[in-house]
Amino acid sequence: MSKKITVLGSTGSIGRQSLEVIAACGMEAVALAANSSVKLMEEQARTFRPSIVALADERAAADLRVRLADTNVHVLSGLEGVLEAATISSADTAIAALVGMVGLRPTLASIREGKRVCLANKETLVCAGPLVLEEAKDYGAKVYPVDSEHSALFQCLEANRDRGEVKRLILTCSGGPFYGKKREELAGITVEDALKHPNWSMGAKITVDSATLMNKGLEVIEAMHLYRMPVEKISVVIHRESIIHSLVEYCDNAMLAQLGAPDMRLPIQYALTYPKRIPGPSTPLDLWNCGPLTFGTPDLEAFPCLALALEAAKAGGTAGAILNGANEAAVGQFLAGKIGFLDIPVRVEKALAQVRAVQNPTMRDILDADKAAREIVR
Ligand code: MG
Numbered sequence: 556m557s558k559k560i561t562v563l564g565s566t567g568s569i570g571r572q573s574l575e576v577i578a579a580c581g582m583e584a585v586a587l588a589a590n591s592s593v594k595l596m597e598e599q600a601r602t603f604r605p606s607i608v609a610l611a612d613e614r615a616a617a618d619l620r621v622r623l624a625d626t627n628v629h630v631l632s633g634l635e636g637v638l639e640a641a642t643i644s645s646a647d648t649a650i651a652a653l654v655g656m657v658g659l660r661p662t663l664a665s666i667r668e669g670k671r672v673c674l675a676n677k678e679t680l681v682c683a684g685p686l687v688l689e690e691a692k693d694y695g696a697k698v699y700p701v702d703s704e705h706s707a708l709f710q711c712l713e714a715n716r717d718r719g720e721v722k723r724l725i726l727t728c729s730g731g732p733f734y735g736k737k738r739e740e741l742a743g744i745t746v747e748d749a750l751k752h753p754n755w756s757m758g759a760k761i762t763v764d765s766a767t768l769m770n771k772g773l774e775v776i777e778a779m780h781l782y783r784m785p786v787e788k789i790s791v792v793i794h795r796e797s798i799i800h801s802l803v804e805y806c807d808n809a810m811l812a813q814l815g816a817p818d819m820r821l822p823i824q825y826a827l828t829y830p831k832r833i834p835g836p837s838t839p840l841d842l843w844n845c846g847p848l849t850f851g852t853p854d855l856e857a858f859p860c861l862a863l864a865l866e867a868a869k870a871g872g873t874a875g876a877i878l879n880g881a882n883e884a885a886v887g888q889f890l891a892g893k894i895g896f897l898d899i900p901v902r903v904e905k906a907l908a909q910v911r912a913v914q915n916p917t918m919r920d921i922l923d924a925d926k927a928a929r930e931i932v933r
Contacts, residue, residue: 556580556581556582556827556828556831556833557581557582557583558577558580558582558583558647558648558827559582559583559585559645559646559647559648560573560577560582560583560584560585560646560647560648560649560650560827561584561585561586561587561588561640561641561643561646561648561649561650561665561670562574562577562584562586562587562588562649562650562652563588563637563640563641563649563650563651563652563653563658563661563662563665564588564589564590564650564651564652564653564654564658564675564676565584565587565588565589565596565599565652566589566590566592566595566596566599567589567652567653567654567758568757568758568761568819569650569652569675569701569819569823570587570589570650570652571595572819572820572823573650573652573673573823574599574602574603575820575836576820576823576824576827576835576836577603577827578602578603579835579836580824580827580828580833580835580836582827583603584599584603584605585605585606585607585643585645585646586605586606586607586608586609586639586640586643586645586646587599587600587603587605587607587608587609587640588608588609588610588611588636588637588640588641588653588661589609589610589611590610590611590612590615590653590657591610591611591612591615592610592615593610593615593618593619593622596608596610596619597619597622597623600619600623600626600628601623601626604626604628605628606628606629606643606645607628607629607630607631607639607640607643608623608628608629608630608631608640609630609631609632609636609637609639609640610630610631610632610636611632611633611634611636611637611657612632613632613633616630616631616632616633616636617632634660637653637661638660638661638664640661641661641662641664641665641668642664642665642667642668644668646670647670647671648670648671648672648673648827649662649665649670649671649672649673650673650675650701650823650826650827651665651672651673651674651675651676651679652675652676652701653676654676654678654758654760654761655676655678655760655883656678656682656879656880656883656925658676658678658679659676659678659679659682659683659687662674662676662679662687663679663687663690665696666687666690666691666694666696666698667690667694667696668694668696669694669695669696670696671696671697671699671827672691672696672697672698672699673699673701673823673826673827674698674699674700674701674702674826675701675702675823677702677773677774677777678773678879678883680776680777680780680781681773681776681777681875681876681878681879682875682876682879682880682921682925683876683918683921684776684777684779684780684781684875685780686916686917686918686921687780688780688781698781699825699826699829700777700781700822700826701819701822701823701826702774702777702822703800703801703817703819703821703822704726704727704774704778704800704801705774705777705778705781705801705822706800706813706821706822706825706826707727707799707800707801707802707812707813707822708724708726708778708781708782708801708803709781709825709829710813710825711801711802711803711811711812711813712782712803718782718783719806720805720806720807721784721788721803721804721805721806722788722804722805722806722808723784723788723789723790723803723804724778724782724784724788724789724790724801724802724803724804725789725790725791725792725801725802725803725804725810726771726774726775726778726789726790726791726792726801727791727792727793727794727797727799727800727801727802728768728771728791728792728793728794728853729752729753729754729755729765729793729794729795729796729797730768730793730795730851730853731752731753731765731766731767731768731770732748732749732751732752732753732765732766733748733766733857734793734795736857737854737857738856738857738897741857741896741897742895742896742897743895744766744895744896744897746889746890746892748766749762749763749766749889749896750762750763752765752766753795754796754797754817755797755817755819759890760883760886760890763886763889763890763899764860764882764886766896767858767860767896767899767900768853768858768860768861769860769861769863769864769882769886769899769903771791771853771861771864772860772861772862772863772864772865772867772868772878773864773878773879773882775789775791775864775865775868776864776867776868776875776878779868786865786868786869791853791861792850792851792852792853793850793851793852793853794848794849794850794851795849795851796845796846796847796848796849797817798814798815798816798817798840798845798848799812799813799814799848800812800813800814800815800822801813814840814842815837815840816837816838816839816840816841818837818838820835820836820837821835821837824836824837859900859904860882860899860900860903863878863900863903863904863907864878866907867907870907870912871912871914872912872913872914872915872916872920873910873912873913873916873920873921873923873924874907874912876916876921876922876924876925876928877906877907877910877912877924877925877927877928878903878906878907878928879925879928880906880924880925880926880927880928880929880932881902881903881905881906881907881928881929881931881932882899882903883929884902884928884929884932884933885898885899885902885903885932886899888902888932902931902932903932905931905932906927906928906931906932909931910924910927910928910931912924
């Protein structure tokens with residue numbers, strides 16, 4: 556399938572798997588952007604021969620420029636470099652896989668070029684969902700979800716004729732590495748413990764978010780915006796095996812589910828090929844040997860981050876940006892060994908209580924809310 560793609564966040568977990576899909580499906584990576592991983596970016600540039608590569612970190616970019624001097628790959632730096640990769644005219648598609656709020660501007664830039672945007676950066680929708688989707692409409696850009704749960708919902712909604720027939724969206728949640736533990740047992744959790752996810756291999760930030768269940772909370776907000784559903788019509792079910800990626804319940808009580816091996820290459824590929832399906836590199840699901848599928852209720856007392864996210868979803872406006880900014884800052888402190896695992900929700904709760912949420916926010920309001928939340932955590 557011929558497609559020209561810019562991969563924003565190419566050295567991260569989703570970015571690397573995106574490049575596997577691109578190679579396996581005969582697509583072309585015309586631009587790559589990342590934060591600072593020089594060695595991997597050099598490798599990717601030599602393998603995929605994009606016309607430009609960008610590193611946000613200036614020093615890393617200078618190093619990369621030297622390393623790629625023998626090629627005709629153009630090396631750019633800083634946010635401007637990343638924005639240039641996001642808007643490169645030769646790409647019809649952008650994979651937005653930068654992690655965190657820093658992904659917002661490049662994602663918006665790709666949208667404003669009217670590209671197909673395969674969205675893996677959930678923070679963009681959590682912070683600025685209505686604004687981003689409105690811009691997509693204005694600029695004729697199609698946004699397709701890469702997050703496995705949202706891809707599952709997207710696939711289960713396809714058969715539907717009228718959104719009014721949907722009773723609710725049900726997001727599955729693996730429960731993370733600490734499923735079944737009580738709040739007291741979570742006090743001594745180390746960074747190393749938190750980085751061991753049972754089913755998915757992901758970057759550090761999202762792995763910690765999966766351990767606190769904040770990831771599921773962010774995904775509820777993401778689903779709320781993507782599918783224009785009130786938070787009351789979105790439920791979370793614990794499903795330890797990560798085989799069912801999410802479900803849609805219809806008004807007649809029919810439930811549709813999408814199943815697959817826990818392998819991000821499938822949702823990445825579907826965001827690229829929709830409405831077509833083509834053979835690809837993802838692992839097939841061996842239903843005969845995958846064992847029983849189990850379901851349960853999330854423990855909001857042991858994992859208050861999910862409850863806080865649901866609260867922020869209800870509050871609306873800039874509450875999502877406050878939640879996300881506080882969480883990004885708190886997870887950063889946890890990963891740096893400065894605060895404990897249980898301090899993450901405490902910090903987020905404090906930010907939500909102290910920063911006033913603004914309804915129908917402008918981009919300025921959203922950036923201010925993000926900054927204020929981070930300052931409170933610090
Ligand atoms: Mg997910």
